[in-house]
Amino acid sequence: MKTLLPTSTAGSLPKPSWLAEPEKLWSPWKLENQALIEGKQDALRVALQEQKKAGIDIVSDGEQTRQHFVTTFIEHLEGVDFEKRKTVKIRDRYDVSVPSVVGTVSRPNAIFVNDAKFLRAQTDKPIKWALPGPMTMVDTLYDDHYKSRKDLAWEFAKILNQEAKELESAGVDIIQFDEPAFNVFFDEVNSWGIACLEKAIEGLKCETVVHICYGYGIKANTDWKESLGSEWRQYEEVFPNLQHSNIDIISLECHNSSVPIELLELVRGKKIMVGAIDVASNTIETPEEVAATLRKALKYVDADKLYPSTNCGMAPLSREVARGKLNALQAGAEIVRKELTT
Structure with a gap:
C-alpha cells in the first residue's frame, strides 16, 4: 500500500567528524585512498540509519560521498580545468x-x-538520489569554451541524462535535480532552463x-533572503512553465x-x-509546527501528491540538530496522516 505523505530530505545530512569537518560546506576529506572509500560507505550507512530510525519513508545517501552538491559531479567530467580558476558571482549573490x-x-x-548501488543494497x-541541475552547474563555473550559458547547459543536460x-x-x-539557479535567472529558466531539465x-x-x-542556511543565502522583503514570489516566475513540464515532482521551501x-x-x-x-x-521544529505547514499546503496540493520534506540540505547543521529535525518531520507528517485517514 502506498504511503500517504511520504517523508524525505531535500538533500544532504551532516557528515561524521571522522570523515570531514562538521557543519561546513566544501569541507575537505580527512581520509585518503581506500580508507576514504570505506569511510564514505560507513558514513552512508550512518546517514541511512539516522533516516530509518526517524522513520523517513524515502531515504537517500545524505550526500555523504560528495563534498559539494555541484562541484563533486563536475570534478569527474572532461573539459573542466580545476587548476584554472576564476572568481565569479554565483546565483547573482556571492563571489x-x-x-x-x-x-x-x-x-x-x-x-x-x-x-547508488551500495545504497540500494542497504x-x-x-x-x-540528487544530481545538480544543468543551469546550476553552468552558474558554478567560468565558461572559457562555449561562451554560451545555454549551449553549456545543454551539454550538461546530455551528460546528466547518461548518469540518470x-x-x-x-x-x-526518484532522481532529484537541484536547481537553486531557477530562483534567480527567471528569463533563462523560461527560455531554455526547463528545456535543458527535460533533456x-x-x-x-x-x-x-x-x-x-x-x-543552504549559510550567511550569503540568509542575507539575500532578508533583502527579498516580506513576500518571496520568485516561484511565481517559473511555476507556470514547470506545471506544463515533464518533471514529476517540484520541491520548494515553505517553513519559516x-x-x-x-x-x-x-x-x-x-x-x-x-x-x-x-x-x-x-x-528544532515541533511536530505540530511541521503539521501546520503541511495543512496549509494541503489547501493547494492533493494529499496523495504531497511529500513532506526539508527546505534544503542539512550539511551545515550539527548531527544532533539534524536528527531532531528528521524526527520532527516524520512526527508532523504522522499527525496530518491521522487527520486525513480518520
Missing part, C-alpha cells in the same frame, strides 16, 4: 573561485552509480524532482519562509515536496 570550462565537456565514466525502502539512466538501472526510485530526464521511467530552494503558500496553486496537479523544516536555524 566564489570556480574552475574553468576549457574544452568540450564529457563524462568518461559513471560518477555516482557505484554509490535498504528495501524507496531511494532518492544508469542511476535508474542501479535501482534508484536531462529524457527517457527516464523513475520519478523525477526539481528542487528549487533559497539555498516568506513564500506565499497560495503560489502552489500555480503547480496544482504536480506532486509537491513541501519543505516543512527550516535548514537555516538550529531550532
Whole structure:
C-alpha cells in the first residue's frame, strides 16, 4: 500500500567528524585512498540509519560521498580545468573561485552509480538520489569554451541524462535535480532552463524532482533572503512553465519562509515536496509546527501528491540538530496522516 505523505530530505545530512569537518560546506576529506572509500560507505550507512530510525519513508545517501552538491559531479567530467580558476558571482549573490570550462565537456565514466548501488543494497525502502541541475552547474563555473550559458547547459543536460539512466538501472526510485539557479535567472529558466531539465530526464521511467530552494542556511543565502522583503514570489516566475513540464515532482521551501503558500496553486496537479523544516536555524521544529505547514499546503496540493520534506540540505547543521529535525518531520507528517485517514 502506498504511503500517504511520504517523508524525505531535500538533500544532504551532516557528515561524521571522522570523515570531514562538521557543519561546513566544501569541507575537505580527512581520509585518503581506500580508507576514504570505506569511510564514505560507513558514513552512508550512518546517514541511512539516522533516516530509518526517524522513520523517513524515502531515504537517500545524505550526500555523504560528495563534498559539494555541484562541484563533486563536475570534478569527474572532461573539459573542466580545476587548476584554472576564476572568481565569479554565483546565483547573482556571492563571489566564489570556480574552475574553468576549457574544452568540450564529457563524462568518461559513471560518477555516482557505484554509490547508488551500495545504497540500494542497504535498504528495501524507496531511494532518492540528487544530481545538480544543468543551469546550476553552468552558474558554478567560468565558461572559457562555449561562451554560451545555454549551449553549456545543454551539454550538461546530455551528460546528466547518461548518469540518470544508469542511476535508474542501479535501482534508484526518484532522481532529484537541484536547481537553486531557477530562483534567480527567471528569463533563462523560461527560455531554455526547463528545456535543458527535460533533456536531462529524457527517457527516464523513475520519478523525477526539481528542487528549487533559497539555498543552504549559510550567511550569503540568509542575507539575500532578508533583502527579498516580506513576500518571496520568485516561484511565481517559473511555476507556470514547470506545471506544463515533464518533471514529476517540484520541491520548494515553505517553513519559516516568506513564500506565499497560495503560489502552489500555480503547480496544482504536480506532486509537491513541501519543505516543512527550516535548514537555516538550529531550532528544532515541533511536530505540530511541521503539521501546520503541511495543512496549509494541503489547501493547494492533493494529499496523495504531497511529500513532506526539508527546505534544503542539512550539511551545515550539527548531527544532533539534524536528527531532531528528521524526527520532527516524520512526527508532523504522522499527525496530518491521522487527520486525513480518520
